[in-house]
Amino acid sequence: MVEQLVKAKGLLKWLQSNGGYFHPSAKLQIDDTTGLSIFAAKPIGPNERLVSCPFDLAVTPETATRAICQVAGLEEENLVWPMGTLGKGEPWNERMRIGAYLGLHWVYQDQTTVEWPSALIHKTYLNSLPDPSTTLMPLYYNPCELELLTGSNLYGAVKDRQKEWFEESAVLRTVLKEDGLTWERYLATSTYMSSRAFPSRLLRLSMEEQSTHQLHKENEVSHPVLLPGVDIFNHARGQPIIWLCSVMAPSPASHPLPCISLVSSSVSDVNTQVFNNYGVKPNEELLLGYGFVLDNNPDDVVVLRLGADGLSPAISKRLEAKNLNIGERFELRRDGEIDRRLLEVMRVMLGEEEEEMDENDEHAMHKKEEKEMKLELDVLETLGGMLEDKLGKLEAGGKLSVDGQVRDQVKKMVSIYRKGQIDILNSAMDTLSERIERVESLIGEGMGECSCCCP
Known part of the structure; x- marks a missing residue:
């Protein structure tokens, strides 16, 4: 020194x-x-x-x-x-x-x-x-x-x-x-x-x-x-x-x-x-x-990336038309809010190509709304599975027994970093659970009856 x-x-x-x-x-x-x-x-x-x-x-x-x-x-x-x-x-x-x-x-x-x-x-x-x-x-x-x-x-x-x-x-x-x-x-x-x-x-x-x-x-x-x-x-x-x-x-x-x-x-x-x-x-x-961390860092995030392997040309084209990039870094924060663009990308990936529809056709519009709600549920459940998998890996990694020379400062910093990642994922999963419950409730209620009196 x-x-x-x-x-x-x-x-x-x-x-x-x-x-x-x-x-x-x-x-x-x-x-x-x-x-x-x-x-x-x-x-x-x-x-x-x-x-x-x-x-x-x-x-x-x-x-x-x-x-x-x-x-x-x-x-x-x-x-x-x-x-x-x-x-x-x-x-x-x-x-x-x-x-x-x-x-x-x-x-x-x-x-x-x-x-x-x-x-x-x-x-x-x-x-x-x-x-x-x-x-x-x-x-x-x-x-x-x-x-x-x-x-x-x-x-x-x-x-x-x-x-x-x-x-x-x-x-x-x-x-x-x-x-x-x-x-x-x-x-x-x-x-x-x-x-x-x-x-x-x-x-x-x-x-x-x-x-x-x-x-x-x-x-x-x-x-x-x-x-x-x-x-x-x-x-x-x-x-x-x-x-x-x-x-x-x-x-x-x-x-x-x-x-x-x-x-x-x-x-x-x-x-x-x-x-x-x-x-x-x-x-x-x-x-x-930099080689350090902040305990309970308010600026902490979990970075998510979506895999592009096997992405069809049709989906790639739809993403491009909406100015969305599957290779983008998506961030989850401590407030539990889900990145809006992440959800938009997943809707395109899991959904079907949108068809032109007569807005005066009440039956068709009702079916469209039902389809959108089911897609939203699919998106939320798929994302929930991804986060659950990521959370499981983080928790399992924290339980590994490491044999050998490990500095106390390194052990402490990695523990703080890992805890922050786990906390953020848990907050995001709580948010997803609430949104899934709301969507399931709407679907269960039938989103109202179709006014065209169809069976």
Whole structure:
């Protein structure tokens, strides 16, 4: 911990010597619960800049690409998946570009007799970051700890992510011809991006435009960027914070630089921790990407996906006509409400093609209503079966006896995550039971008699 504190102080010194800023009343400190943290040595008022990072120090896919090409003597068009890989010809994604850029720092640190490339400017920043293997993120779980996730969405998600990142790391080594870009190093840089990256749209705020973390449009194209110094603050749910883009000079004699800043929006009293905000995130995302969970997280969800195997062309066409996507992520929340679009998709999948009908034909309209009610019952019962199956797997997974070395913190976090999933599924099933009872009651009552007096 002492070494981490020394490296963090070195980072802030590097940040300030390169045009950045750090509040003089904000002090680095090791906290028993949150580790490396920022505390207020003196009261910090609202609307005070906490930290500023010059745009030039941000690690973006664009700056990473330029540096890789300069160091490796390549053109950007060479940064593609090679022949013989599943993604052959596809450009590298943002994670691969930033991962390669950061990884090259380690490669050249190993080569002490080789001149340091001028394009690699984040050595101090990279060396200040904690060893990700000490985190509690599932990609660093040992096999016994990973088994604790059996029956949950995360169990498969961890394996899928590991496979995806492993393939990406192999591509970097092949294209850049650098054996030093190991899987372990790529896992580390990808972990840093998962847990520390900010959306690039923050760098596109107009100068002097203030923004909360929630202002941006959800459909705005963005990619991950690393902001040295800014990412040193721990995150807290619901913490008010302001983002500000401005041109600032670190000293009267310095040249002004465009910077991205964190600005306080409330008072931080002496000896209280100063936080950034990570926004609304469920425990599944927090555990996979950050390595922690929140007990009774109000933002928790259960993610559902419907299988598309064997889907007929006719059903696919009807879904498309209604602007519905079977591959969509559907979310169940703590309030027990059922995702409306999930029900709409299932009605199309389980129902028949709608026929044109004369609205004046009372008998036909009555039959149509009966048919719709029976379809609704079928949809609700089918969904109930799906949720019951998912609940059973979660409960069974929680009863598994795992032999081997399991950290107490991991066991506790997985238990909190699993309990949240079970609670949400139980709430959703209660809602389904009530709706099924209402529909069955309507069907049992015959929905009224057909006014055409048919038998």
